[in-house]
Amino acid sequence: MKIASWNVNSLKVRLPQVLDWLQAEEADVLCLQETKLTDERFPVLALQEIGYQSLYHGQSTYNGVAILSRLPLQDPRCDWPDSSDGQARICAASIGNLRIIDVYVPNGQAVDSDKYHYKLAWLARLEGLLREELQQSPNLLLLGDFNIAPTDLDVHDPAAWGEDILCSPAERAALQRLFDLGLIDLFRHQHPKTRAWSWWDYRAAGFRRDIGLRIDLLLGSKTLLPRLQEVHIDRAARAAERPSDHAPVCLTLKESA
């Protein structure tokens, strides 16, 4: 079973690439972030035509998440239980006994800004939601754009970034609390010492100079480790014409016995 996460930075612009990618990779599930589409404009039919059903939760201009799947999506949940947030950043569904939660964590803009405090509050709220979800679904995959580089190994130049946004101690502590729920950074688990990025800034020729951060993460509960086959970042998609600034992060799981 192949599952991936990709911040596409506008699904309207990236739809041809997403369709090509799904067919080339034969992915079973693709979780998207930053679709930037209202639900009325979601390309349900184009995805249906190549065999994918869609769960989507969007808004105009900003944010937006979706789960595309060749397998039936059960128990869909979009947004927070009370839908009070106003920002489309989370959706979830089950495939058999696997629970998949797709998140677009707030960027945070700058340490100590209003957006930074919103980010930390959002992550605390996510922790609460995960506690509930894990009670129901011990086999859980939390994936998406976390906008946090877990450690300095995930940063092209840790000295230059220092404790700036995406790397501040409070953000990393919030991520650690998700790990403490029993969730494991699957890329890091498979590649303990690899320096690899999933996002490269459009500015400053970031990709050409390989200046990036690993902020797109696949977190899996421990129960999934025996099924873990392979995790990689698809840099080729970031090298395409008119690319997203993020690359897809891909996971292969063996079927459960």
Next chain:
DNA sequence: ATGGTCGCACAGCGA
């Protein structure tokens, strides 16, 4: 080259 880009929506913000 010590700067530099996109996307949305149409000015300037967010990333």
